[in-house]
Amino acid sequence: MTATLSFSSADLASQLDQCSPEQLDQLDFGVIGFDADSNVQRYNAFESQAAGLSPQxxxxxxxxxxxxxxxxxxxxxxxxxxxxxxxxxxxDTIDYVLTLRMRPVKVALRLLASPATNHRYVLVQRQAR
Structure with missing residues (x-):
């Protein structure tokens, strides 16, 4: 399943909800999934390494x-x-600059939420240098 998922895939939130943590870790963009109270529930290896924050x-x-x-x-x-x-x-996909705990980094953020999915997502695509 994850081989066909990309930052711009259609209906991505529902597909991410179905991914195992191991499948999320195979993606080449950051995935932060959170619940209705905004508590992080899903956090993939790509984002962990890029942000320098462990899932724990x-x-x-x-x-x-x-x-x-x-x-x-x-x-x-x-x-x-x-x-x-x-x-x-x-x-929505927006251009953004991340600034916390790092030098400013230009990224594209894809913001996903739907009443039909378990999680809301911030996806982070780092720009090629």
């Missing part, structure tokens, strides 16, 4: 306050809140 340090922690406060703004966190409040689907 991240899983169960609030994404927007403890793990990645640089995402706690109107561009990212607020979109998830709005989708949850409206019971609507979210699938």
């Amino acid at each position: 340090r991240v899983i169960g922690q609030p994404l927007f306050t403890n793990v990645a406060p640089c995402l706690n703004n109107f561009m990212v966190a607020q979109r998830f809140e709005d989708a949850q409040d409206e019971g609507s689907q979210l699938d």
Whole structure:
């Protein structure tokens, strides 16, 4: 299944929900899956290595306050809140600069949420240098 998954795959949130942790670790982009309370439940090896944060340090922690406060703004966190409040689907890709714990890094973020999936996702695609 993961061989066909890419950062831009259609219906990606439901496919990610079906992936085992081992399958998520095979992906070539960062995956952060979190629950309705914004606590991280899924965190793949690619993102762990790129961000320098172990899954043990991240899983169960609030994404927007403890793990990645640089995402706690109107561009990212607020979109998830709005989708949850409206019971609507979210699938937006935005250019972003990560700044926490590292020098600024240009990335593309794909924000995924749906009332039909178990998790909401922030996907991180690092730009080629």
